Amino acid sequence: MTRIPVADRRTALVQAALRLIARDGVAAATTRRIVAEADMPLASFHYVFASRDELMAELIEAAVESEQRDFAPVLAGGDGGHGVGMREAVRAGLQHYFDGVRADPDREKAMLELTQWALREPGFERLAQRQYARYHAVAAQAAADAARLTGSMWLRPIDEVARILVSFTDGLTLAWLVTRDDRAAAATMDVAADALAALTAPAASDGHAPAASSTAASRTAASRTSDPKAGRR
Numbered sequence: 001m002t003r004i005p006v007a008d009r010r011t012a013l014v015q016a017a018l019r020l021i022a023r024d025g026v027a028a029a030t031t032r033r034i035v036a037e038a039d040m041p042l043a044s045f046h047y048v049f050a051s052r053d054e055l056m057a058e059l060i061e062a063a064v065e066s067e068q069r070d071f072a073p074v075l076a077g078g079d080g081g082h083g084v085g086m087r088e089a090v091r092a093g094l095q096h097y098f099d100g101v102r103a104d105p106d107r108e109k110a111m112l113e114l115t116q117w118a119l120r121e122p123g124f125e126r127l128a129q130r131q132y133a134r135y136h137a138v139a140a141q142a143a144a145d146a147a148r149l150t151g152s153m154w155l156r157p158i159d160e161v162a163r164i165l166v167s168f169t170d171g172l173t174l175a176w177l178v179t180r181d182d183r184a185a186a187a188t189m190d191v192a193a194d195a196l197a198a199l200t201a202p203a204a205s206d207g208h209a210p211a212a213s214s215t216a217a218s219r220t221a222a223s224r225t226s227d228p229k230a231g232r233r
Contacts, residue, residue: 087197
């Protein structure tokens with residue numbers, strides 16, 4: 001009999017748990033059902049995981065890393081990035097994320113189910129907190145990469161930007177899972193890209209954002225130019 005490496009067993013069990021949770025919910029993902037889904041003996045589970053909780057934690061890590069890869073091709077600057085604006089960078093990153101959701105909706109259903117289960121079960125809140133800590137860390141890295149790629153600076157703290165981005169992607173994901181409406185999702189991503197880009201300014205040559213007073217003055221001047229009544233106030 002071919003011996004399966006431990007890393008491969010762990011991956012197979014995590015993927016089996018993901019399928020079970022997406023299909024039947026977290027409560028159905030017992031160790032016996034997970035190994036049956038993975039077509040492994042029960043002893044294989046206890047050989048690679050100390051507990052079901054450890055598997056759940058690894059499932060979260062694997063799913064978040066998969067979502068991080070959805071952002072990476074755009075925000076790593078691999079396409080040459082010069083001349084790309086923040087709005088375009090954010091919109092492209094959201095599109096890559098959404099393409100990942102469309103390609104693997106079961107992953108998203110499982111993660112939503114896992115969040116709700118962890119919030120309902122006493123003592124398991126830490127799993128939901130860990131899940132969202134990882135989401136926020138991925139979003140913060142994506143926001144920092146977008147700023148670097150576009151020569152921009154965020155006008156709000158990066159952690160706040162990350163929370164806003166996660167809120168957008170949460171709503172986008174859940175709405176699409178319910179409706180499967182690609183056009184509505186595209187409209188949502190357009191609005192999100194506009195809103196996030198409005199929270200940035202071009203980085204000055206010293207690597208810092210323009211002073212708030214000069215930024216505000218520029219916006220005021222722009223609004224007066226576009227408002228024919230401004231001069232009569």
